[in-house]
Amino acid sequence: MFPTDTLKDKSKLFLQILIPILITQLGMYSMNFFDTVMAGKAGANDLAGVAIGSSLWVPIFTGINGVLLALSPIVAQLVGSNKKENIPSAVRQGIYLSIVLAIIVFIIGYFLLDPILMSMSLDSNVSYIAKYYLVALSTGIIPLFMYNAVRCFFDALGQTRITMFITLIALPVNILFNYVLIFGKWGFPPLGGIGAGLASSLTYWISFVISLLILSKVRPFSLYEIHKHLEIPSLLAWWEQLKIGVPIGFAIFFEVSIFAAVTLFMSTYSTFTIAAHQAAINFASFLYMIPLSISMALTIAIGFEVGARRMKDAKQYSYLGISIAVAMSVICGAAIYIFDDPVANLYSSNPEVINMTKHFLFYAIFFQLSDAFGAPIQGALRGYKDVNITLLMAFISYWIIGLPSGYVLATFTFLGPAGYWVGLITGLAVGAIALLTRLVRLQKQSLNHPQLFTTEAKE
Template identity: 30%
Template sequence: MFSKEYFQEVKTSLNLAFPIVIAQLGVVLMSVSDNIMIGRFLGKEALAAAGLSNSVAFLIAAIAVGGFPVISPLLSKHFAAKNSSKMVETFTSSISIAIIYSVFLTAISIALLMNFDILGQTDNINRLSKPFFFIIIISNIPLFLFLALKQTFDGLSLPKVSMIITFLGLSLNLLLNYALINGFGFIPKIGLNGAAYSTLIVRVIMFIALLLALIFLNKVRHVIPPKLNLLKSKEQTLRLLKLSIPSGLQFLFEIGAFSVAVIMMGWISEDALAAHQIAINISATTYMTATGIAFSGAIRVGHAVGLESMPKLRLASNVSYTLVSIFMTVTMLLILIFNEQLISLYIQDSDIISLAKPLLAIAAVFQLSDGIQAVALGNLRGISDVKIPAYITFIAYWIISLPLGYLLAFHTKLGAAGIWYALLIGLSFAAIFLCLRFYKALKNERLIFES
């Protein structure tokens, strides 16, 4: 198993994965820094409101965020096959899809904003959440455009560009967060909504920066058509949507389960909601690293499909499983060891800390399942297998996790911990059955290479 080719693939995968992981971490660390500053400067009610708004906004955006990663394996496949016309078509269609998602998902978000009370939160949380939520949903538009462009760089094995831009954006977000929340010099003190305005400003700047990189870097300029005609690529856009939407649904079902868990936490208490937000923020950091490994795995699998090499395909997928298993095992141990210290970064309230500790311990345990299911989905995207995995994720999170979480939280003495135990069970189910689906799909070699 551990041949020279295996270690070469490990090296190649790590070189690709590392910038993607850093970029993924940069995206989630923006939310982490927002929550730390909000919790430190504004207290638990503001933290709960921001957590609710971000979770619901990300839930709506999830179908786009989860749909875009089908683009990079396709580009990698066409790049390996040296099919330049298909690369141009895929790039053009990715821009069309970003615009489609922006229009429809923003409309859904505004409709929810007008009926925000249906989430069943307290009057104070509703009052704080609504303006914050509106600013965040507007900021999703430049985010979608940025992610579409990012997939182009990743698919061409140039992830360092978006990595650099993301971390410059993170640095700017830290400065703007502090200034807009507390006021600084000529900048007025805005409070909670200052964090949302910071997110909006940074996302616009990141999109513009990546667009300029696309225009001026020779290594990617060849994927841009001489004249960008979105209507001309209508057929390719529809084909890409057929892959993107099921892939987005996979992500939506998982993120949706966690977002509904946020809402259920609010039914328990504001303290439970704040504790849950801290635990989910920490686990989201490690999860985004796992998705970075998953994205690199999907790109390497897509590259192998372009070369029509089943040995390379198996090798790429096996390496991605190995890398994520090692990483998530390490993070599990770190979270268990430094449980209280991690929570204390967010807030000093002893009640919140005592509520968050058992939740974070459960989050530590499901690290391995979470990482494996993320990589399995990535490998399946690499072979353009997205429909059956969407059903598996729906069952895992909406048939198993959420009903079980409600039962354990409100009909046993487990309370908030019951919701997290149910999430652990759903993630484990997804990990097992997505892996089984991938290795079953590999038996149909002809279908993989003709897709």
């Protein structure tokens, strides 16, 4: 990161940060995408099992990853304020915290996975695949969370091409592992959907090892000597990160877990309905990587400018990012409308699943348009370390507005299962409007009192 004076220079720098993040996010999500698509080719039960397993895992992963994302604005503001000597300790403590969080998730999953699956009205084969998909995947959660902490450090320095490089290595490896383990190639038994979980775990380990090598061998990261010095875990340092990270994590958890909740509600429908819904939401979530990447780039750019107290520049970045997200959303919406049939055929060869997937994809057009407004605004607010309002609005828009209205529409109107999609779209739109209001107010405050935005997250 470096200061810029003109909108043209800001646009150029922002794209230099954004494009590698976007490629990284698309690559990372492609692992889940290919898990779902390749499991679907193994059978409807495998697709439904991976769908249920992913619906339980993704909210947990994204929520914990949200906690770790606190490192990005912390490091970005340290860089902007020229306090680079504090960065190594912050990163080490972030890595320690990631290990502790991974262990906690593993323990909770050990005790709660069976009761959760037993409470659902699932076919025994689907339940079995869902359980052992998650068991196989859990063997890689510690390196996954550690990698994400290191990744936040890389990205906060503006070196987003590094994580892009790691992802571009990991993605074909993941596809290869999926091919071998799902379908039973090269002497391995065909594991179906369970093989997708094991393939993801192996890929997490490879990504983590590569990131450690880069951290210790490649400049400018090696200059911070994070790998050379051990220090005692600090509860105070963890608390400083958690004050920012927990609201981020819960906001993301509330957002992503709503999709898990909808999938669980849809377990009362047929296996074909579950599979079609998961296929559509999987593709919509794939497109969500665009506004999410813009959100992450905004956190880095705005955090850097706020750290240097250049509040006008921070404001310019925020609206630049939102404009790009909306433009991309319009393009993606048109692509969904035109190519709904080829997209549906990616996930299944069953005619009923294909037709239902195309039906759900129509709603996905409006779904991702709402995301294009909301996600970048959240990233901008995080750059200011303003995270609590995002948490509150995520809870209200999804759980107070989105899910209840979706249930009513699905149960008592002609929309059926599509009613849940309409409810989610409504919740997203309300949340985006509220957060935009917050951002405008915050920017006015920052221009008058810039010193208030470089210490801690605001209420």
